[in-house]
Amino acid sequence: MSRGSRITRFCHLFLDGDDQYVFFTSLGYGSTSQAQLVLHVQTSELRVRKVSHLPLDQAATRIEDSEKVLFLLREQAAKQGVQPHISHLYSASDVPAASSTGRNSGLWSRVSYSKYYNGGTVGDLYNAYVDMAQAIPSTTIWRLMTQLVDAVHFMSTCGEGGGGVVHSDLHSENIFLHYDGAPGSGVPDFYLGDFGNAVHGSQADPSRYRADIKSLAFYLERWLLVCPAPADPSERDELWRYLYFVVRPALEDLTTTTTTTTAAYRQLPDDLKPVMELLRNAPAGGPAESLPAWLDHRAEYAGLPMFYTYEDECLDAVGVDGPWHVAKVSIGVHNKRHFTVLDVSTETYSSAGPRGNFADCLSSDTPSWVRSLDEAQDASISARRAEIGRQALGALTCKVWNR
Template structure:
């Protein structure tokens, strides 16, 4: 039985070729994410393709790729007065016709090796070092500060939950902590675009007589531990809110994983706060982290009030939070009373992270997802699993079927193209038809 793999071509001047490493690496409402490997360099990158294809209107695409347009806008902002933001890097993008009047929107992105914050915080580690959360806060706030203040108008992410924030370790494995990268800009809005949306909403309400539901009004909610609850959409006429609301609840939960006796420490701190003795609390990593989270929460409340008062105002300034978080990280990673580098939590985090990176490198060294099958089976649109037993599902193209000739060296792979026919979204064996209905 022969072995087959799946080849992607960029169809641009670079004429890059990629082999599929993992299908459905991640997915969202708008796109499916695949992991692919550059045939020439061996570099693993991300391939995003729209879940449903874009239809033309009078022979023209209705609009350019929103995510790419936002990135271009942000790259045009000067970095003279602000540090460069940590934003996901797009390698290339194209709209590729797959059927009359239908296009697959494809883009290639740098691969960030630490996974999402959601996974790193809640699935991979039992406890988290203080310095990690400190770095998370100052790096994300620094990037948001750039998005809000560096350009002619603010750009709001509007979907900055922890599944859209990525960790990235240096390729050589050096460094105590990863960097935090903001991704997925498809829902971003500029300040003027948001105001236009509000005006359209007001027109709709005046015509239909619709009244804004009370559940949509802004308010601040706190849970049992006094943590800030989820955000609410702005009322008509107000500006968009800061993106703090999307990641702050998860950050507050992650803070509970910094200490085995977190609840006891938090209750003690709460009692001091209620009795007006907060200034007398001990100078510890825990209290410093909680001070920063409190400050971030206060900024969120301030932003709600500011947005309601002035629809043309900028979001609140993060400078104080950025400096506080940088100071905490520095103190946790240098000699002194707050040094945590030899604590069980920090050592365990570093060890597990390095083991995960090593496992990842070994796994992706296989170069491609190979299927041992006949040509007919390899072209089956709903493959159940690959050679390693990993579920595949439909592969969103366009892709070309290639036959593996040699895999003597895991770093390289020899193949030959079975035919020059691109496969987009086939619904039957060898069928030239395709459909978006399966999604």
């Protein structure tokens, strides 16, 4: 390689066993953690690093990270020979918290690395169509619901003692879009993620499972009624009417059962099978429609991670939850996404201050796992539902079931 074809820079480096990750950018802050986009040095893949804001003491580390249920789901998927639309977790562990002395402070940071989904969330999708005052294409909603219902059904078949896995926080911001192929091409797939409140085994009681199904019904209606509905349902396409008048009521019917015995719960995986069958037999919609281009982030993050010319610049940067090391790297001028780590600091750092109350963070092992959808019923949805009227329901239902 000719002289001058490589340059030296500094960056924030995360270590996970033999894996090395370079900080790319912050994706956002939650109440308990920061989500960071990172570049996996060994593969040049983008991944998501999630790190707790507050350090944990030794006792708190004994509270299992709920995200680890994804390892169970991946194992069960391999045994069943299926590929459910559930987010992929590469690793999850508690690591020594940042320490400028290089010695273990006795505190820990909870860190996980997962697949990066490049299309944002269904919440972003919903807001885009609200802003445009347009309906979400029925083909998109059908694809979303088919993949989501399949994922929830698969989860119900996993877990200890047949108890299944319950997500407990199913909403639009926890469903991710992912595009394959070149930027600007293709229709996204949808993946259920953020399992921080998930439960399984003895904790996965019927009421929580019903709440997940209730969330499916609630959000299906919300996505279908994203813009004012025509007074006459016949003005909607056939697939939209099928989703609204057939699939939605079938989901709602599953939430009315009051049985809560363990024996009855073990039959719950069968509950979603009729809904899965309805979705498979849905009338063909129009061709898959392109979604707003800005939802596709494939080109947005095609550049470089955050490199610094000087080491002090790296140390002075703010907004990066650690623990991270300062790394000296050698970068190829003509291919900057491939670089070599030359040196790594012994010390670890964190340039984002704690948020919240430390004692509160460690005192509770029972998260508030789901909002009450009875109280969250959107008034605008109720108003739009009234516009549709009851007269079309009977005719369409008869048409479907008499095929």
